[in-house]
Amino acid sequence: MxxxxxxxxxxxxxxxxxxxxxxxxxxxxxxxxxxxxxxxxxxxxxxxxxxxxxxxxxxxxxxxxxxxxxxxxxxxxxxxLIDAHSVVGLTGIYNQKHDQDQLEHSAPIQPELRAVDAYNALEDLVAYVRGFGVTTVHTGHAPGELISGQTIVVKTAGRTVDEAVFRAPAMVAATLSSSARKKEKGKSPGTRGKMMALLRAEFVKVQNYLAKRESGDEEKRPPRDLRLETLGRVLSGEIPLLVTADRAQDIASALRLAREFGFKLVLDSAAESYLLVDAIKDAAVPVIVHPSMYRTWGDRKNLSFETAATLRHAGIRVALQSGYESYVPKTRVVLFEAAIAAANGLTFEETLATITIDAARILGVEDRVGxxxxxxxxxxxxxxxxxxxxxxxxxxxxxxxxxxxxxxx
Amino acid sequence: MRIYCILAVACLACPRVTVSAETEKIAFVGARIIPIAGDVIEQGVLIVDDGKIEAVGRRDAVTIPADAKTVDVAGKVLMPGLICTHNHVGGIGGADGSGPIQPGIRILDSLNVHDAGFRRVVAGGLTTLNIMPGSGHLLSGQTIYVKMRKARTIDDIFIRDADGKPTGGMKMANGTNSHRDKPFPGTRGKSAALVREQFIKAQEYRDKIQRAAGDPEKLPPRDLGLEGLVEVLEGKRVVHHHTHRHDDIMTVIRLAKEFGFRVVLHHVSEGWKVAKEIAEAGIPCSIILVDSPGGKLEAVNLIFSTGAVLEKAGVNVAFHTDDWITDSRLFFRSAALAVRAGMSREGALRGLTLSGAEMLDLQDRIGSLEPGKDADFIILSGDPLSVYTKVLETWVEGVKVFDRTDPEDHLHAVGGYGAGNDQEPYFCCFDHGGNQ
Structure with missing residues (x-):
């Protein structure tokens, strides 16, 4: 003993x-x-x-x-280095139920889920990516539900989230791809049309909520609602909506939604964004491009090693990311993903920008890092x-x- | 007449897959040649004739035949085509959920040779693959060794033995992938017991056949699964064994000793913990490097230096893509990461070529640039272990199967709209990690 x-x-x-x-x-x-x-x-x-x-x-x-x-x-x-989009700290190395907090499936729209309540600063994968030079990570709720929750920007140091975090919330994470579509009969959203209808209805609700909350008459103000309040911060332009979309049609839907409701959009993954270069540029939307080495299947079957170069050379602000993996490797390393972009059309310094200063600009933390x-x-x-x-x-x-x-x- | 019309239409529809019947005599001149067997040759010459390597050597030591077409490859690097000892392209579907041990399953019966995955394979410089069923079973079926020839049907890509039979191994796995509800095992002890029972059956089946000495009255009824296992017991069919944890590795070694089968250990995430034991057993390892540890409990201790540790212990080490775990177009990257973690350059390049050939019993035909071997080679823009290097051309048996300057080949090399035309593979039955 x-x-x-x-x-x-x-x-x-x-x-x-x-x-x-x-x-x-x-x-x-x-x-x-x-x-x-x-x-x-x-x-x-x-x-x-x-x-x-x-x-x-x-x-x-x-x-x-x-x-x-x-x-x-x-x-x-x-x-x-800055990893512009990851889930480390919410996903753990063991890939068992107890260490996977990146995705809550109980409802398709849950923007009230805060990443600070889920981030484990001592997770092995955080230390792992740090060992390759990654000092800042934009992490949080993963793609896979229509609105899966919030994200934060952290340093890959510190014992607690409070020591690590320096921007919270950073964004609200949304998904417009097959992964957010429910396969079970009777579950919503089951189609792309329904996905957009749910999002639009939600934002209309938020508009009404904001208008009522501003009412001078305290009696007429609606009770505080965490979900609507969070999306209100998106509609007011305080934080961007990070939309994961890969097919060109889904990227176009994200642009349409942003036009209608006037929020700040950051495109995420965007495998087929090379087909919509002009539209993305005209909308002045930055893109956090999928990991270069993502697997080529499903919505990402047509991804290209050259997408970061194509967008950047068209004048679109681009960052790279480690993304989200459900199996092995449990996390990618953004340095490695950038290396493939460096070998496929980006110059050395352009590549470095995608994991330093341009990533910082997209995350709104360029006054501190990058x-x-x-x-x-x-x-x-x-x-x-x-x-x-x-x-x-x-x-x-x-x-x-x-x-x-x-x-x- | 009607048949001719149909054939003509078929040919128009698929001009890319026309198999060229004869190959020219070609001299590739001026490249830095990495023959794997022997030292690097600066300003080298490779002469190819009728699908075979006729000569390889220094520019001033090889006579270029007068009738050979000369190709200037100065400034480039030429080396053997890469061999992937563990690959899942082609929309494969091996054993199903009906049982944990299915040795009668042949993966060759499930392959789609027109799958886009094969286009990425040649874009990565791979010329020979061991295509296997998944690891969700203790034994998921017979694997197939294939050459990346231009193919219309599966028959075009077989590597046949002296009797004309397609060659291949047997896929086995231990650890947690095959643990699930009945009839699958729930523990490691049960897994090993089920495998031992099956091999004992195969021994008895083999003995009955031997005792029958050709007498049809005494022969046991034909059993396709046991036939496959007898080939394993006789050493004609190598076991390719998925295994991660150090104790699971030792279990494979124990079973291989008990039944005398030949085995290649695949993945071996914790091989670095039992490198001495693996070396003493004389068992080769085919390893994978993924970008981070974890994702499954057995891979939590995966490190980049496994290749270096095994090499130092004297183990024969090859690499594999496990495509789609890693992308075939980035196969060099696995070897380069092993070098990053201390493996020798020579060992790593051998691990992409000749060592893999040895694990498939094909070292007499492929894996190095030597006279008489198949003319399977690749032309690179630079150092094979640099991220900036591109595979420019891939040749199989004297036929060019990938050319980066060809727009369609380029599309598959880098990706883009229309590049993804894959058939989803079938991996019975284990779920991914946290969902389990």
């Missing part, structure tokens, strides 16, 4: 050492090549992080690095070569000035 107790104690001690964030460290990251994503590529440059923020970016030559700084060195230094600029968060990824090459390693990861990984991966 005491022996068991001792072992358990040891495990807790080890765990505590690993997960306790150190006091805000002072770090100097020296890169032979530094991609700031906010200006030209820099050679032999040091990025100095103090109190969690980027304090200086200077040439190594002629800079005396103060002795209190921990020095990290790498061939290539980039801003910490580029190496003075005053921004001290989030940095270090590589021993071209980050997109299969055989390159991520050799260091810094989040808010803390070195969270220095094991080559």
């Amino acid at each position: 005491p022996r068991t107790g001792h072992i358990i104690q040891t495990i807790f001690l080890v765990a505590a050492v690993v997960i306790t964030p150190p006091a805000l460290a002072q770090v100097a990251v020296i890169g032979k090549t530094v991609y700031t994503m906010a200006g030209p590529v820099l050679k032999d440059t040091v990025v100095i992080i103090r109190d969690g923020k980027i304090a200086e970016i200077r040439p190594v030559f002629g800079t005396v690095i103060p002795g209190d700084l921990r020095i990290l060195r790498a061939e290539v230094v980039t801003p910490g 580029s190496l600029e003075l005053g921004k968060d001290g989030d940095v990824a270090l590589y021993d070569g071209d980050p997109f090459e299969y055989t390159t390693h991520c050799v260091g990861v810094v989040i808010d000035g803390n070195v969270v990984s220095d094991t080559p991966r």
